[in-house]
Amino acid sequence: MNKLYISAIILISILAHACKDAYDNEPKRGIEILSISPEQGKVRDIITIKGKNFKPINTNVVLFADNIPGRIVSFSENEIQVMVPDSGVVTGPLKVRVGVNEIATSTQTFTIDQSLPVIFSISPNYGLAGTEVTIKGANFAKTNNKVYFGMVAANIIKEDEYNITVELPQGLPDGEVDLVIESNGAKSAASKFEVGIIYRDNFNRVNSSWINKDGIQEDLGTGWAVANGEFQIQDGRFNSRSNGVAFYRANGAEMISGDGNTFRLSMDYRIRVAAGSVFAGIMFNAQDNDRYYVLRMNGDGIIQFLATADGGVNWPGVFFSEMAPLPGAQTYQIEVYSDTPGTFQFKVSNTAGNVLFDKTVSDPSARYTGGYAGVWGLGDHSDYDNFSLLLK
Structure with a gap:
């Protein structure tokens, strides 16, 4: 055995004895439990322990009956809040341990409520x-x-x-x-x-640079691909510019309706200026980069449902164009629901959940079925959040 190894063993032994001596000689704080409230609760309920001389740092330990530790959620010298553990708890007093040797026990009994699952x-x-x-x-x-x-x-x-x-x-x-x-x-x-099967994206991830169709699509997130324009992730939102179109093409996220199948597509969107020349919306039943439906709104509150076969150069299928009480420069949720090919229920709600627009519209030719969802923006003033696609 070499001398260095022996020296290390001796040093560890000295430190261990020193720590033990420090613990043994640690001055008593005089901790005391004055009350626990409530005296009955379920797992994961929060119990408040009032007392004296607890440590104002997170080194206190709270023990339920049978010495089951609880998770401390807040603490001070006079009060500790602790969560009832998930399992193992039985009825009995609570204990607070400070350091190694000082323990206070409550005079009250905490009763675990096991009456409800x-x-x-x-x-x-x-x-x-x-x-x-x-x-x-x-x-x-x-x-x-x-x-x-x-x-x-x-x-x-x-x-x-x-x-x-x-x-x-x-x-x-x-x-x-x-x-x-x-x-x-x-x-x-x-x-x-x-x-149903749910695809969701709240865009809460690392900011990206502006990505076009030739950029690294993965920087925008799994499933997303740019058809034209530019998109970026910025401050937890999906931003578009330059007449942007982006698709969500995750495996299985195909929008089929009819024969017991339904889809519900929703997304928050914001037009940052109150102008009739700026539109934003969502696309659905996209067959490819050129053929899809769009539900869009402009900064003056005009809502339109359209179809295109050439990526938005022409819109031969304008099924309605209607004014709604929707001022620009605010965030709205737009929703499309379909249980029949070519028939759609459209809703627009505000951030409080109040429905501001509700209309069912049909495309007699039901020209697009299946396909994918996406976002659609005209100009440089729109962004999106909370994408959700529910399939059944």
Whole structure:
């Protein structure tokens, strides 16, 4: 054994004893628990512990009964807020430990409420009939749980006290439904589940340079491709300039309607100037770079539904052009829904969710079916956010 190795062992031993001595000789703070509130709660509830002489740095430890640690969410010398752990908690007093040797125990008892099942997460939180969905939570029964999507019960594949896997049932409407678990005769609070395949993009990623059709498309994000004009990611939004057209062509994101299939396309958009010469909108049922429908609005609030076969050089299919009470230089959500080829329900809402425009329009020839979605901008004054495509 070489001398350097022996010296290292001796140094470690000295440091270990020094640390132990420091802990043993650490002055007592005189911590005290005065109250806990509430005295009853469920997993992931926040409990407030009031007391004296806690550490004003995040080195306090809160222990539930059976020494199960909780996650501290805020702290000061006189108050600690702690989250009830997901599992293992039983009824009993709470403890606060400061340093190694100083522990205070509450005179009150915290009672864990296990009367209701609690849902932590749903994965995936969207899907079509037959999709396997796993629900994580607490207070489930070991067996004989019931899972409802809306009013429809799901077939349970496997289950235990913390995880339930089900098969998404047939016959659900598209869009949001309430998911509820019933265990031991008690029901959980409802969680939202989206029926359909969802493609989403909130553009919350690294800013990019302006990208044209010859640039590195991946810089804009997976699935996006520029047909003409230029686009960039800037401050969490998708910006266009120079009469830009960009498509979202992720695998499977084809907009089919009819025979039980539907699509719902939505996106936030903003025209930064109140001018009739500036348009922005979304394209849908795009067959290629030249043939597609467009729903667009200008800065004066005129909404138009059009079709083109030459990439916007000509618009032989203007199906309506209508004024809506939509001042420019604001953000709106535009939505297209279709369950029948060539028939579309259009909605425009403000950021508060109020529907400002609602109209159903048909193309008698249903010239474009299937295809992809995208964004369309005329001029240099439009940007987009919160792209969402729900397919069923």
